[in-house]
Amino acid sequence: MKVAVIQFPGSNCDRDTVHVLKNVLRLDARLIWHEDFRDSSYDAAILPGGFSFGDHLRAGIIAANSPAIDIVRKMVDDGKPVLGICNGFQILIESGFLQGALLRNSSLKFVCKWMDLKLENNRSAFTCSFDKTSCVKMPIAHNEGRFFAEDNVLDLIAAEGRIVMSYADDNPTGTSRGIAAVSNRGGNVVGMMPHPERASDHALGGTDGLKVFQSMVEWVRC
Amino acid sequence: MLVGEVETTLTPEEMEHARRHLGREPNGLEWAMIDAEWSEHCSYKSSKTILAQLPTTGRSVLVGPGYDSGVVDIGDGYVLTLHTESHNHPSAIEPYGGAATGIGGVVRDILCMGTTPIALLNALKFGDITKSDHSKWIMKNVVRGIADYGNCIGVPTVAGEVEFDECFERNCLVDVACLGLGRKEEILLAEATHPGDSIYLVGGSTGRDGIHGSTFASRTLAASSEQERSAVQIPDPFTKKLIIEATLEANRARILTGCKDLGGGGLATGLSELADKGHTGIDVYLKEVPVRETDMSPIEVMISESQERMLLVVKVDADLILQDIMEKYGVCWARIGEVTGTNRIIVLRSAEVIADLPTSFLANAPIISRKTRMPTARNPEGTPASPNDIATVLLRLLASPTIASKEWVFRQYDHEVGIRTVAKPGEADASVLKLPNGKCAAIKVDGNARFCDLDPYVGAASVLAECCRNVVAVGAEPIAFLDHCQFGDPNNEEIFWAFARAVQGIADFARAASLPCVGGKVSFYNQDEEAGTAIKSSPVVTVLGLVEKPAHTMKMAFGPDGDAIIVVGETRCELGGSEYYRTLGFRGNTPPALNFEVEVHTTKAVLECIRRGWVTACHDISKGGLGVALAEMAVAGGKGATVDCRLLAAEKMRDDQFLFSETNSRFILTTNKPSQVLKSLSNANVPAAVAGAVRGTTLHLTLSSSKLDCEIQALHEAYVNSIQGILEPWQK
Numbered sequence: 001m002k003v004a005v006i007q008f009p010g011s012n013c014d015r016d017t018v019h020v021l022k023n024v025l026r027l028d029a030r031l032i033w034h035e036d037f038r039d040s041s042y043d044a045a046i047l048p049g050g051f052s053f054g055d056h057l058r059a060g061i062i063a064a065n066s067p068a069i070d071i072v073r074k075m076v077d078d079g080k081p082v083l084g085i086c087n088g089f090q091i092l093i094e095s096g097f098l099q100g101a102l103l104r105n106s107s108l109k110f111v112c113k114w115m116d117l118k119l120e121n122n123r124s125a126f127t128c129s130f131d132k133t134s135c136v137k138m139p140i141a142h143n144e145g146r147f148f149a150e151d152n153v154l155d156l157i158a159a160e161g162r163i164v165m166s167y168a169d170d171n172p173t174g175t176s177r178g179i180a181a182v183s184n185r186g187g188n189v190v191g192m193m194p195h196p197e198r199a200s201d202h203a204l205g206g207t208d209g210l211k212v213f214q215s216m217v218e219w220v221r222c
Numbered sequence: 223m224l225v226g227e228v229e230t231t232l233t234p235e236e237m238e239h240a241r242r243h244l245g246r247e248p249n250g251l252e253w254a255m256i257d258a259e260w261s262e263h264c265s266y267k268s269s270k271t272i273l274a275q276l277p278t279t280g281r282s283v284l285v286g287p288g289y290d291s292g293v294v295d296i297g298d299g300y301v302l303t304l305h306t307e308s309h310n311h312p313s314a315i316e317p318y319g320g321a322a323t324g325i326g327g328v329v330r331d332i333l334c335m336g337t338t339p340i341a342l343l344n345a346l347k348f349g350d351i352t353k354s355d356h357s358k359w360i361m362k363n364v365v366r367g368i369a370d371y372g373n374c375i376g377v378p379t380v381a382g383e384v385e386f387d388e389c390f391e392r393n394c395l396v397d398v399a400c401l402g403l404g405r406k407e408e409i410l411l412a413e414a415t416h417p418g419d420s421i422y423l424v425g426g427s428t429g430r431d432g433i434h435g436s437t438f439a440s441r442t443l444a445a446s447s448e449q450e451r452s453a454v455q456i457p458d459p460f461t462k463k464l465i466i467e468a469t470l471e472a473n474r475a476r477i478l479t480g481c482k483d484l485g486g487g488g489l490a491t492g493l494s495e496l497a498d499k500g501h502t503g504i505d506v507y508l509k510e511v512p513v514r515e516t517d518m519s520p521i522e523v524m525i526s527e528s529q530e531r532m533l534l535v536v537k538v539d540a541d542l543i544l545q546d547i548m549e550k551y552g553v554c555w556a557r558i559g560e561v562t563g564t565n566r567i568i569v570l571r572s573a574e575v576i577a578d579l580p581t582s583f584l585a586n587a588p589i590i591s592r593k594t595r596m597p598t599a600r601n602p603e604g605t606p607a608s609p610n611d612i613a614t615v616l617l618r619l620l621a622s623p624t625i626a627s628k629e630w631v632f633r634q635y636d637h638e639v640g641i642r643t644v645a646k647p648g649e650a651d652a653s654v655l656k657l658p659n660g661k662c663a664a665i666k667v668d669g670n671a672r673f674c675d676l677d678p679y680v681g682a683a684s685v686l687a688e689c690c691r692n693v694v695a696v697g698a699e700p701i702a703f704l705d706h707c708q709f710g711d712p713n714n715e716e717i718f719w720a721f722a723r724a725v726q727g728i729a730d731f732a733r734a735a736s737l738p739c740v741g742g743k744v745s746f747y748n749q750d751e752e753a754g755t756a757i758k759s760s761p762v763v764t765v766l767g768l769v770e771k772p773a774h775t776m777k778m779a780f781g782p783d784g785d786a787i788i789v790v791g792e793t794r795c796e797l798g799g800s801e802y803y804r805t806l807g808f809r810g811n812t813p814p815a816l817n818f819e820v821e822v823h824t825t826k827a828v829l830e831c832i833r834r835g836w837v838t839a840c841h842d843i844s845k846g847g848l849g850v851a852l853a854e855m856a857v858a859g860g861k862g863a864t865v866d867c868r869l870l871a872a873e874k875m876r877d878d879q880f881l882f883s884e885t886n887s888r889f890i891l892t893t894n895k896p897s898q899v900l901k902s903l904s905n906a907n908v909p910a911a912v913a914g915a916v917r918g919t920t921l922h923l924t925l926s927s928s929k930l931d932c933e934i935q936a937l938h939e940a941y942v943n944s945i946q947g948i949l950e951p952w953q954k
Contacts, residue, residue: 009551010463012376016641033550049639051374054460107953110369110634141373141636198638203656203772205646 001043001220003029006072008063013049013085013197020200021046025213034068043220044081044125045072047088049141049195059102059144060090069095081125081216082189086142089181089191098182098191099157100149105142106174112141114205116168117180117194121161124187125219126196126212135168136208138194140180145193147175147182157182164190188219228521230257239588244579251569251577254521255584258487259494262746265587268712269744272722275729280738282701289499290331290412290483291402292740294702296768298659301409303402305331306667306704306764307485308745312455313367313396317360321367321396322457326529328400329377330483333466334412334532336473337404340640341655342372344382344398345667345706345762346631349391351623351948357386358949360394367457368398369634374459375466379635380643381653381666386623387804389671389758392750397706399764401665403657408473412482414535414561415500419479421493421559424548425465426530428489428523429514431455455529461553462530468551469532477543480535490524490584492533493559494567498585503564508571510558520576524569535561592712594719606806609878613930616849617940618805619882625801625846626944627857649858650777651692651842654769662769664698669762670845672799673813678720681799682761683727684816684886689765690735691842694825695889697774697832698767703732705742705763710749710756720759721746728761734818735825737765774832779859780916781838781892787863788899790910791824791888793848795875801845802882814885821887827906828889834902836895843888849881849923849930851890853937856921862934864922865914877925892916 003021007014014031021029053062063069069091076082076097084092092098105111119127119134130136149157154176157163164181171178173193181192196209228250232240240248240256248256262268278286284301285293291305309324325342332339346364349357361384372379377400414421472478480500484492489506497504511523518526536544541557548555562568567584569577609615619625632647644662645654652666668689674681690700705728710717721744732739749756769775780787797803798810831837839859843851848867856862872880893899896912903910921937923930946953 009467010374010460012374012463012639016639019641050376051460051463054374054463056460109366110373110636112633112636112638139638141638143373195638198641201641201656203644203775204638204641 001027001217003027004032004037004042004045005029006034006037006045006047006068007031008034008052010052010054011048011050013195017046017048017197020197021213024200024210034066037068037071040071040074042075044216045075047084047091049086049088052087052091060087060094063091064094076189079186079188081219083126083216084191085195086193089193090144092189092191097189098184099153100147100182102144103146103148104144105146107172110143111172112139113172114139115194117165118168120163120166123161124164124183124190126190126215127164129211129215129218137206138196138199138209140194142193146173147179149176160185165192228253231261232257236260236588243583249577251520251524252579254525255490255577255579258490258525259584260587261487264487264491266744267587267590268592270589271591272725275725276705276739277729277733278739283738283740287739287741291335292702292704293335293409294740294766295406296657296659296661299406300657300659301337301404301406302663302766303332303335303337303404304399304704304764304766305741306397306399306706306743307331308395308397308706308708308743310393310395310708310745310748313364314392314394317363318367319455319457321364322371323455323529324396324398325368325371326457326462327485328398329375329462330532332400332402333469334410334481334483335402336408336410336481337402338470339377339400340403340642341401341653341665342377342379342398343665343667343764344368344379345669346382346384347390347395347671347760348386350386350388354391357391362949364394364396365631365634371457371459373636375463376639378637378639378643380637380655381647383667383669384628384631385669385671387671387758389755392753393748393757395708395748395760397667397762399667399704401663410473410478410481412496413480413500414496414502414504416479417502417561417563418538419561420536420541420557421504421561422534422536422544422555423511423558424468424532424534424553424555426458426461426528427512427514427554428526429528430518430522430526431528455527458530464551464553465530465532468547468553472534472544472547475543475547477537477540478534479537482533484531484533486527488525488527494581494584496533496535497567497581503562503566503568503581504559505562506559506569508569510556512554512556520569520571592718593715594722595715596719597716602811603808606808608876612878612881612928613932615878616853616930616932617936619801619846619850620853620937620940621944622801622805623945623948625850627942628945629942630945630949644772644775645696645777651695654696654775656772662772662775664693664696664767664769665764666692667762667764668692669760671758671760672804674724674761675758676799676810676813678723678759679727680816681813682724683731684813685761686728686731686763687816687821687886688842688844689763691825693765693767694829695776695840695842696769697776698769699829700737700765700767702738702740703763703765705739705761708745708748708757708760708762710747712746717756724759724761731818735822776832776837776840778841778855779839780855780861780863783861783917785838785892785894785916786896786912787865787914787916788891788893788896788910789848789870789888789913790828790891790903790908792909793870793872793880793883793888794885795873795879796883796885797879800882800884816886823906824887824908827903827908831891831899831902836893836899837891838894839892841890843890844884847882847884853921853941855890856934857938857941860934861916862918862920863914863916866924867913868924868926869911869913871909871911877928880925
């Protein structure tokens with residue numbers, strides 16, 4: 001399978017993500033400059049973390065209005081897996097692929113920390129290889145990752161099984177209902193604040209993140 | 223001094239030297255260029271002869287001091303680059319922007335060697351935050367400035383240290399260091415060697431911010447400094463990120479022959495240093511420099527220190543390739559000059575020559591030989607009374623901001639980006655980063671202003687020794703270091719004496735340890751005119767080490783239950799400059815002694831034990847002594863220990879003195895092979911003893927005449943929550 005990792009000016013987890021896909025999982029992953037992303041024939045797309053366009057105006061909003069997102073939209077409509085990590089999650093929300101908002105952390109500070117996460121659903125394109133009741137460890141690192149939605153929206157996405165992961169006990173950014181990752185109705189689009197690419201090596205603290213990418217492979221295969 | 227309409231910091235002698243050398247009166251623009259380049263900040267005119275004592279060569283050193291970064295060969299075709307910078311004056315006035323632009327500067331130094339920045343470190347010194355709201359404000363904004371900048375450019379901030387002392391109330395110190403990684407064949411130097419090559423200015427436009435920044439840093443701060451906020455540059459990390467990507471792509475395209483970051487002194491300094499190192503000249507086309515304001519004078523354009531700018535020396539005929547790369551990233555570019563064989567820096571406005579100075583004259587300020595005077599000895603202090611309860615003292619020391627966990631600080635730094643960080647902040651004595659050749663880099667910064675205040679020679683040598691111990695404690699062999707000397711006004715003979723002694727101490731220890739210095743920085747004038755106070759002597763060092771096998775990486779959390787706890791080294795009654803004394807309002811008379819031979823021996827023997835795979839945790843004993851070191855290991859792993867201190871090598875002293883003495887050359891190890899470790903250390907003539915074992919959730923210490931029992935939970939609360947409690951008491 002062919003995976004596109006889209007690089008915006010200011011992306012900074014782009015190479016880390018490509019490294020894990022290519023050198024750890026041996027996938028055909030390509031780093032593609034956003035202006036050169038014109039082809040929706042990829043099997044999956046990943047919007048990596050970072051500070052696209054310097055977070056100017058609002059995190060993710062400029063990238064969300066770039067032509068590359070039109071191609072992403074086509075892939076989303078085709079049911080292909082699309083993952084947004086951290087800033088990528090912000091872009092997916094600003095693009096309207098996912099509901100809710102990502103506000104400034106309740107501590108008003110950037111937080112970089114390994115977190116215990118609870119898997120809420122193993123039916124999405126990026127969690128289908130996990131056991132249903134997994135507890136996983138991955139690091140977060142962001143300033144604007146406090147997932148927020150009105151109660152009726154939260155009830156709805158909970159009822160539809162669109163909450164993908166939540167913080168197990170400690171919720172250092174103050175997200176609604178501890179939510180750390182959500183999906184769209186089809187389960188093919190997932191946005192997550194934790195960084196799976198940073199949890200893909202025992203020497204660096206754990207390998208739970210690999211399963212996120214392995215799920216993507218399984219989803220495409222089935 | 224005012225020359226025509228130009229205000230300079232040049233002395234009458236320097237001006238006379240300039241006139242004599244040129245055989246004429248320089249014009250205003252020329253005076254301004256000379257002033258910027260000859261400022262202490264850019265020229266090291268006072269410190270050069272002193273710094274010459276440092277050993278700078280070694281097996282793995284490819285480029286030593288004198289360039290933007292030192293370059294160290296780590297084998298398999300890879301190099302590491304390292305450099306350090308301070309932004310003390312700007313941060314004292316505008317802490318957020320001052321600290322952020324300090325990061326910007328040090329990252330450019332790594333970049334312009336053609337290497338990718340992979341890690342940032344910082345050593346911060348503030349006033350007493352338990353007493354001063356001003357210092358709290360400075361600290362919060364310095365940390366936020368570093369975080370916002372480093373996080374945005376995608377370089378992890380992996381290690382550092384923070385020290386608090388009243389002497390930094392008006393003059394905080396913000397030191398940053400950066401580590402770079404590259405291929406040996408892709409190293410670039412800040413040299414313009416080929417006449418005909420083009421000089422490109424890329425990145426941000428040139429504005430009025432940062433005018434006179436380096437001359438501002440070359441005098442003391444006064445009340446009027448508040449009005450010099452325009453001397454502080456404006457940070458723009460997003461532009462920096464694009465410049466990093468674009469410059470590295472241009473370097474990979476093999477179209478660059480040189481690269482220079484624009485820092486202190488702006489274009490005047492950058493251009494003259496490029497030409498001087500390359501033994502060439504440069505014609506500068508002033509009108510081509512993109513300016514932010516329309517009515518900027520030639521002087522302003524030449525000395526502005528606007529951030530996020532780089533000078534690239536581009537091969538003949540490669541102009542279009544360079545321009546395409548810059549356009550891809552949306553980075554502004556301008557071809558502002560050309561390398562010539564004239565050995566002169568010639569500034570042209572259209573066709574008119576408005577400045578014309580010989581390269582080597584401009585780039586090499588006359589050396590100043592300064593007088594030194596040993597200060598008269600202070601009145602000796604007595605000994606503080608023995609405390610009633612030693613456990614209370616331990617908890618108080620753990621909560622003392624200089625010792626307490628810096629979690630409040632490093633949680634704000636993205637220390638994971640780049641997926642290299644093996645030992646994370648707070649986990650080990652140094653940060654450990656994975657390298658592409660299967661080894662790991664270990665890196666740490668250290669300082670100790672109170673030791674250096676009591677004796678700059680022993681204090682500075684101890685700072686380097688402690689930093690080496692930190693690197694050894696994670697399983698690495700030190701391979702290179704940076705020095706960073708921060709002092710008050712060098713015109714004060716006693717301050718200059720302290721500077722010279724500190725450098726001597728660093729140089730002597732470096733020779734004893736066979737450790738080369740690959741770069742550094744000097745920052746003088748860290749004193750406040752109004753209060754009339756200078757900072758304590760504050761040399762800070764950065765040590766880089768290599769972990770040969772990732773499995774050797776050591777952290778400080780106690781090993782498994784039942785592991786033996788071994789204390790390496792002998793404890794003497796050495797409390798001068800200690801954190802314990804500070805909490806009691808004492809200064810002490812002399813810092814702990816440093817026996818170079820014992821120190822080098824001890825670290826080698828400990829590293830050997832780690833490499834044999836016998837050790838499960840390692841921590842050096844420094845601020846707060848044995849008591850604090852044991853508590854830190856307990857807190858890090860959430861495990862207790864039972865330790866009988868009567869089994870350890872020590873001279874006779876009171877329990878509190880023993881537990882909190884800061885004697886050099888000591889480590890704590892945990893191991894499941896105690897007999898092998900003891901035998902190996904004893905063969906190397908290093909004193910060591912098993913003092914107890916890891917067990918339970920309480921720290922039990924038996925001392926000569928008392929006992930100490932502390933629950934891990936209590937130690938944890940004192941150590942981890944202290945700084946947050948001081949800065950943000952409203953957060954839980």
